[in-house]
Amino acid sequence: MKVVIVGAGNVATVLGRLIKKAGHEVLQVVSRKADNAAVLANELGCSFADNSGVLDKSADLYLIAVTDTAMSQLDETYHLGNKLVVHTAGSVSKEVLKNVTYNYGVLYPLQSLRKQNMELQQDIPLLIDANTAEALKTLQEFADTISGSVNIATDEQRLKLHVAAVLVSNFTNHLYALAADYCNKEGVDFKLLLPLIEETALRLRHHLPGEMRTGPAARKDIQTLQKHLGLLAQYPAIHNIYLKMTDSIMNP
Numbered sequence: 359m360k361v362v363i364v365g366a367g368n369v370a371t372v373l374g375r376l377i378k379k380a381g382h383e384v385l386q387v388v389s390r391k392a393d394n395a396a397v398l399a400n401e402l403g404c405s406f407a408d409n410s411g412v413l414d415k416s417a418d419l420y421l422i423a424v425t426d427t428a429m430s431q432l433d434e435t436y437h438l439g440n441k442l443v444v445h446t447a448g449s450v451s452k453e454v455l456k457n458v459t460y461n462y463g464v465l466y467p468l469q470s471l472r473k474q475n476m477e478l479q480q481d482i483p484l485l486i487d488a489n490t491a492e493a494l495k496t497l498q499e500f501a502d503t504i505s506g507s508v509n510i511a512t513d514e515q516r517l518k519l520h521v522a523a524v525l526v527s528n529f530t531n532h533l534y535a536l537a538a539d540y541c542n543k544e545g546v547d548f549k550l551l552l553p554l555i556e557e558t559a560l561r562l563r564h565h566l567p568g569e570m571r572t573g574p575a576a577r578k579d580i581q582t583l584q585k586h587l588g589l590l591a592q593y594p595a596i597h598n599i600y601l602k603m604t605d606s607i608m609n610p
């Protein structure tokens with residue numbers, strides 16, 4: 359397929375690489391800042407433009423990977439007749455594209471993507487949706503060429519999964535950041551925790567998370583909890599989260 363990518367950030371870059379690797383032709387990268395568009399276009403071997411430039415109208419698919427907020431202004435800029443146009447957001451309805459084209463949909467990567475990470479460990483799960491059966495079929499065939507894990511999800515299902523994704527990825531990563539900062543200040547090595555982090559995640563391949571609870575809150579080990587809270591008195595933000603998580607574990 360011939361593809362135009364709008365956006366030059368993390369998702370545009372990671373999906374752009376996969377699209378090219380799968381043998382599709384990326385014709386153009388369009389982004390707000392020409393410099394950013396040029397960097398990705400150079401990597402993908404195509405032309406580029408900023409938002410005020412001329413959009414290549416000869417593509418089969420337009421992949422819009424801009425911020426959720428920028429997405430709401432797309433219909434002021436793009437009018438693409440019946441071209442297939444998809445966005446990549448978890449919590450934005452496909453209907454945001456209804457004034458851009460007659461054929462629209464979503465190609466949402468259910469994965470945390472950063473352009474600096476060159477090698478992904480596994481296929482990116484893709485959730486797809488479209489406004490017509492024909493557009494969905496075309497999108498499914500395209501998505502199957504870049505991932506071995508493609509599922510259809512409505513706006514509502516995608517939104518629900520996005521909430522769960524924030525819990526399991528963004529929130530846990532925030533806890534890692536707090537723990538790393540705490541270890542640093544207390545002069546202990548955060549890296550010693552890495553096998554524990556990996557083991558906790560890998561267990562979920564074979565067990566339900568609720569069955570895998572361990573730790574002082576799950577054991578209702580009050581003396582240990584008090585010792586931990588005492589140590590955290592000088593870290594109010596972590597102290598607060600520790601209390602809330604402990605309460606949630608003890609009173610699910």
Ligand SMILES: NC(=O)c1ccc[n+]([C@@H]2O[C@H](COP(=O)([O-])OP(=O)(O)OC[C@H]3O[C@@H](n4cnc5c(N)ncnc54)[C@H](OP(=O)(O)O)[C@@H]3O)[C@@H](O)[C@H]2O)c1
Binds near residue numbers: 409
């Ligand atoms: N990263 C992830 O892990 C991930 C995963 C799944 C879905 N998504 C979704 O994918 C979309 C893109 O996310 P991202 O992580 O790639 O974001 P990003 O790395 O921050 O890149 C955002 C892109 O949006 C453009 N942009 C920002 N403000 C704009 C504006 N006012 N008008 C026009 N363009 C604007 C930026 O243009 P410039 O480069 O010119 O600044 C940039 O190309 C979002 O909807 C996000 O929810 C992200």
